[in-house]
Amino acid sequence: MASPPNAPPTTWPKNAWYVACTPDEIAEKPLGRRICGERLVLYRGQGGRAFALEDFCPHRGAPLSLGSVRDGDLVCGYHGLTLGCDGKAVSMPGQRVGGFPGVRAFPVLERYGFIWVWPGEADLADPARLHPLPWAESPDWAYGGGLYHIQCDYRLMVDNLMDLTHETYVHASSIGQKEIDEAPVTTRLDGETVVTSRFMEKISAPPFWRMALGGAGLPEDAPVDRWQICRFSLPSHVMIEVGVALEGHGGYQAPADKKAASIVVDFITPETETSHWYFWGMARSFAVGDAALTDTIRQGQGKIFSEDLQILEQQQQNLLRHPERRLLKLNIDAGGVRSRMLIDKAIAAEQVPVPVDA
Incomplete structure (x- = not known):
């Protein structure tokens, strides 16, 4: 899918793999980083895999990067809303979250000693398009x-x-x-x-x-x-x-x-x-x-x-x-x-x- 009519022009391609961080930057807690104009939170989730979500809690808009990881899920540091790696609400103290809106999840790869993110259209994210680095292996x-x-x-x-x-x-x-x-x-x-x-x-x-x-x-x-x-x-x-x-x-x-x-x-x-x-x-x-x-x-x-x-x-x-x-x-x-x-x-x-x- 291309950009909608009248979308503001960008100065970078979005359908591409960019280095988001190094593994040590998300070793202990979530990391907030803006990439190609998108505010992301990067963290280690289920199975120790790297994930990236929109850095925005759907409850009150707090940055999710100020939260923590518990049992592989991302917990907002404001009121405890817990999100899965797909950006969907999992739980919240004293609340039913089934109807909560989710947040955007971004494709992520960990390879060659870097964490890579695809800020564009998720269905176009092809690992084969990652820049080859034979020396890194x-x-x-x-x-x-x-x-x-x-x-x-x-x-x-x-x-x-x-x-x-x-x-x-x-x-x-x-x-x-x-x-x-x-x-x-x-x-x-x-x-x-x-x-x-x-x-x-x-x-x-x-x-x-x-x-x-x-x-x-x-x-x-x-x-x-x-x-x-x-x-x-x-x-x-x-x-x-x-x-x-x-x-x-x-x-x-x-x-x-x-x-x-x-x-x-x-x-x-x-x-x-x-x-x-x-x-x-x-x-x-x-x-x-x-x-x-x-x-x-x-x-x-x-x-x-x-x-x-x-x-x-x-x-x-x-x-x-x-x-x-x-x-x-x-x-x-x-x-x-x-x-x-x-x-x-x-x-x-x-x-x-x-x-x-x-």
């Missing part, structure tokens, strides 16, 4: 990450990640270097994926990558070949293959013992028109058993992304102050522009008017 990879709540349009983060030229300036002390500006960028469409690539040869590794080389047991000061391959896929995911290899061993194609290779993981979940949840991390294929290195990389990456956060939030405020100004589109913006085109196409497909019976 492989013992040959290690992962560490975090979460930022960022006050800007989620598409500004997509723009940021699909054009890494900003690293030279925003991340000068960690991953930035002048060679990023100098290396040519190519952008292409691979099916429903936008791919932006940049390769740098025979350069010095910046501080973050010197640390990674050391973690991989390689000389930190050796000349390297470096690569950045950004892949955007709907609804708002960006996976970035990054790494450095000892110079002269094939760069991106170098054998595993000659490089430090990783995937920067970016799940960008819209909250409102001007805010989003940013689940970030790095999956790596070297020194996978080194927990201390995972911690070091997580801390370093967290600092890098906090620098993006400051820029993006200030950018959003400028755009709100000057809505009449048109932004420039340069060749380095091609990845972000094409990604937005895919987003707009997906939104348009959901906005087809519903036929009205004669």
Whole structure:
């Protein structure tokens, strides 16, 4: 079913899987989170499964996320109305609840170390449409990450990640270097994926990558070949293959013992028109058993992304102050522009008017 006539336009596709939270966020109590404009409560219910309901008690409108879980059911923290995982009333002290209205239940998946929610039409929620993450199920990879709540349009983060030229300036002390500006960028469409690539040869590794080389047991000061391959896929995911290899061993194609290779993981979940949840991390294929290195990389990456956060939030405020100004589109913006085109196409497909019976 498409959107009804005269429905307000949205800036995100709804018929898609978005990361809602990590398992630890609902380990002890319900979690309230707004996703694609919908206020949800996420919790562990029957059998320890993750569920998501509308965060609204049908009794007096209190947020269900302020309640608790009892015997797998969600109990409102205001007057004790108990709801099942399907959103229907189960019981309430001193009351008959058979005629109580229910609340909306949202499709949920738990996979790859994340809790995913489908904020659109439930009958279209197909697990096969979940973004594949083969590294998340492989013992040959290690992962560490975090979460930022960022006050800007989620598409500004997509723009940021699909054009890494900003690293030279925003991340000068960690991953930035002048060679990023100098290396040519190519952008292409691979099916429903936008791919932006940049390769740098025979350069010095910046501080973050010197640390990674050391973690991989390689000389930190050796000349390297470096690569950045950004892949955007709907609804708002960006996976970035990054790494450095000892110079002269094939760069991106170098054998595993000659490089430090990783995937920067970016799940960008819209909250409102001007805010989003940013689940970030790095999956790596070297020194996978080194927990201390995972911690070091997580801390370093967290600092890098906090620098993006400051820029993006200030950018959003400028755009709100000057809505009449048109932004420039340069060749380095091609990845972000094409990604937005895919987003707009997906939104348009959901906005087809519903036929009205004669």
